[in-house]
Amino acid sequence: AQKVTQAQTEISVVEKEDVTLDCVYETRDTTYYLFWYKQPPSGELVFLIRRNSFDEQNEISGRYSWNFQKSTSSFNFTITASQVVDSAVYFCALSESSGNKLVFGAGTILRVKS
Amino acid sequence: NAGVTQTPKFQVLKTGQSMTLQCAQDMNHEYMSWYRQDPGMGLRLIHYSVGAGITDQGEVPNGYNVSRSTTEDFPLRLLSAAPSQTSVYFCASSSYTRGTNTQYFGPGTRLTVL
Numbered sequence: 001a002q003k004v005t006q007a008q009t010e011i012s013v014v015e016k017e018d019v020t021l022d023c024v025y026e027t028r029d030t031t032y033y034l035f036w037y038k039q040p041p042s043g044e045l046v047f048l049i050r051r052n053s054f055d056e057q058n059e060i061s062g063r064y065s066w067n068f069q070k071s072t073s074s075f076n077f078t079i080t081a082s083q084v085v086d087s088a089v090y091f092c093a094l095s096e097s098s099g100n101k102l103v104f105g106a107g108t109i110l111r112v113k114s
Numbered sequence: 115n116a117g118v119t120q121t122p123k124f125q126v127l128k129t130g131q132s133m134t135l136q137c138a139q140d141m142n143h144e145y146m147s148w149y150r151q152d153p154g155m156g157l158r159l160i161h162y163s164v165g166a167g168i169t170d171q172g173e174v175p176n177g178y179n180v181s182r183s184t185t186e187d188f189p190l191r192l193l194s195a196a197p198s199q200t201s202v203y204f205c206a207s208s209s210y211t212r213g214t215n216t217q218y219f220g221p222g223t224r225l226t227v228l
Contacts (some may be wrong), residue, residue, distance in 0.1 A: 001163065004156075009154075011220060025167055034164035035216070035217075037219075042202070042223050043202070043221070043222055044219065044222065045157075045204060045219040045222075047217075050215065050216050055170055059199075091157070093156075093157075095215070098145075098210050098217065099206065099208060099210055099211065099215020099217070100145050100147070100162065100164070100215070101159055101162060101172065102146070102147075102149075102157070102206075102217060103159075103161065103204060104149075104157040104158070105156050106154055106155060106156045107156050
């Protein structure tokens with residue numbers, strides 16, 4: 001069975017600090033997809049990134065970066081120079097090869113204080 | 115494109131009442147799904163559909179029915195509401211034939227069962 005663990009329930013940082021959100025996954029599939037979603041206080045789910053199991057290249061998008069390591073089954077998310085607008089719940093998710101049937105972690109609440 | 119739309123945004127039911135949560139998408143996506151979000155548990159898959167006329171159960175299907183008569187619509191029916199069904203419900207869609215495999219979510223429906 002697939003499983004996603006986000007061990008950090010809540011993280012508080014001061015603005016401009018860097019913060020890393022951890023995600024560890026379990027799957028027996030050789031082909032799978034990993035995702036990060038953001039849920040701001042308004043409640044909608046915003047897609048951030050998708051990574052397939054054959055692409056271990058790290059990715060950077062502005063202040064966001066992702067580190068995918070198959071050897072440790074981790075897909076961590078780093079926000080550089082955090083801002084108050086980054087305050088949200090962040091979910092890591094895993095899917096089978098079709099990209100459907102997402103399995104979510106419990107989420108990490110990120111609070112960025114000014 | 116409106117993307118994925120859900121109605122209503124909020125709903126209060128009494129135990130035993132039935133209702134239908136509506137979900138529609140205008141992106142011609144084949145895949146649609148329903149998730150529920152409960153505190154500390156992330157999102158869990160209720161039912162999903164890979165195309166019109168085809169539906170299947172997810173992780174937590176009990177107490178819910180779905181049907182998919184058109185590509186655009188995927189309603190979720192609560193047959194006899196129970197307090198345990200108090201949750202936030204999200205509908206999502208994606209297109210696996212176009213290779214994106216990324217699920218885009220609607221704004222959610224907050225349901226309270228008294």
